[in-house]
Amino acid sequence: MTLPLIVFFACAIAAVVGAILLILAREPIHSALSLILVMVSLAILYLLLGAPFVAAIQILVYAGAIMVLFVFVIMLLNAGEEERTDWSKIAKWVGLPLGFLLLLEIAHWLFHSEPGTAIVNGATAPPPASTFDLSTALFRQYLFPFEATSILILIAILGALVLARKDE
C-alpha cells in the first residue's frame, strides 16, 4: 500500500463514520462535531486529488465558518438531547427500500465504471490548478453565475433579517 492510498482509506473511513455518527448521535453538538469530521476528511481527499485550494476553502468556509455558527447556535440555545420517536410508517415502508435502491445503484455504477486512478496517483498527479487559473475562470468566464449567487445569498440574509425583526 502506498502512502496516498493509506491516507485515502483513513479519510474515507473517517468520512463515512462521521456521516453515520452525525445521524445517530443524540446530542446536537456531537452531530455537529461529526459533520466537522466529515468536512475535514473531505478536505484531505481534495488534497489527495491535487486541489489544495479547494481543500483549504473547504476547511475555511465549511469547518471554520459555517460549522462554527452551527455550534454557536446550539450552545446559545443550549439544546438538550434529542428525543427518539418511533419510526414513521412512510420512512419504514418507502424510505428504507428507496435508500437500498440508491445504494444498489451506486454500487452498480461503481462496479461498471473504469477504475479511477486520480487518487492512487495523487503523489505524481499533474501540478494542481493554480489560484490564478481558478480566479480567472470564476471572475471572467463565470462572472454572471458568481454575481447571481452572491445576490441570492444577500436576499436570503435580508429575508432572515425581516423574519427575525421584532415588530415595533
Added chain:
Amino acid sequence: MEFISQHPVLVVSLVKILLTLFVVMTALAYLTWFERKVVARMQSRWGPYYVGAHGLLQPLADGVKFLFKEDVTPPSSDIVTYLLAPFLALVLALTAIALLPIGPPDVTILGQPVFAVSNINIGLIFLFAITSLGVYGVALAGWSSNSKYPLMGGLRSSAQMISYEVSLTLSVVGVLLLAGTLNLSDIVNGPNGQTGHWFHLIPKWNVIPQFVGFLCYIIAAIAETNRVPFDLPEAETELVAGFHTEYSSFKFAMFFMAEYANMITVSCLATILFFGGWLSPFGGHDWEKFIPVAIFLGLAAYCLFSLVTELESIIHKLQFTIVVGLFFALAAACFFFPQFAMPPFWFILKIAIFMFFYVWARGTLPRFRYDQLMSFGWKLLLPLSLANLVLTAVVWLVMHP
C-alpha cells in the same frame, strides 16, 4: 547515511518538525517568564525571582507543577468533548506555526529549504483555515464542562472570534493585492515582495502603504487571541476563569500553551505580511552580522556583571554562567554562519517586539465591556478594513492600468 541521501525530504522534514517543536515549546515556556517579568517591572515589582537566578527556572517549575497536580474531571461533563477540546486547541495552534517561513527559501541543506517546515503555494489561506478552527477548542471547552460560567465564556469567545475573524481576514487582503501571491515566502521576497528601499532609506515594507490595514490586523489579532484588552472570555471578575474554569492540571496548561502559541502565530504573520519577515531593515549587507554579535556580547557582558555583583547563591551563579555561555554561542553562530543565523535573527527580533507590545497592552489597558467589544468590532473595525481594501484596490488599479 545511505538512508538520509535516499530520503532527503523525509529526514529533513522530520528534523525540522522536531526542531520547531522544541524551539516553540521552549519559547512558549519562556514567554510566560518574559510576560511576568515585564508586567512586574511595569507594576514596580520583581516578578519571578527565587526559582533559578532571576526566576529563570520558573517555567520549568510551573510545568512540573502542572504535570503533578490532581486532574479533576467534572462528573457531569461531556467526557469525549471535554477531553477533545484542549487537544484541539493546542494541536491547531502548533500546526499553524509549521506553515510559517522564518528565512529565505533558497537556503538549503540536502536540497531542502531550511527555514520553513512546509512552503505551500496557498500558505496564507491554509493558515487562516487552520486558525479558523481554533474557535472549537474554546467553544467546546465551554460547552462540555456543563457549568454556567464556562458556557458563558465559551459563548462570548465564539461570538468574539467570529466577529473579529472577518476584520482580520479583510485587513490582510490589501497586502495580498500588493504582493499578488498567497505564498508566504513570496509575500516577503517574491517579485512584488518587500525587498529594497524607498529613497535608499526607508525599507519597502508593507506596513507603510498598508498602515490602516496593519492597525486593523493588530487589533483584530489581539481580539482573536483573547488577550487584554479583549480577554472577555476569561474575564475573571464576572466569569471566574471563563471557558477553562473546569479544567485543571495539564489540560489547563494545554489551553495556556495554545494561547501563547496563537500569540506567536499572529505575531509571525504580522511580521511576514507587514514588516518584511526575515529581511533586514538595512538591506542585508555583510557588516550587519556585527549587530547581533554586538547585542549578544552586550547581553553576555551584562549577565556577567550581574553574576559578579548581584547574585549570591552559588547555584544561581552557575545557572548564569550557562546563560552567558549561551549568549557567547549565539554571537559566535551569528559571526561564523551569518547565512543561517541572520534571517532568523531579524525575524525573531521583530516577533519579540510584537510580544513586548502584547505584554505592554496587558500591563496598561483596561478590559473592554462586552457591548463595547461587539460594537467596536462590527461598527468601526469592519468598515475600516473594508474601506482600506477598497482604497487599496482603486489605487492599485490606477497604478497598474
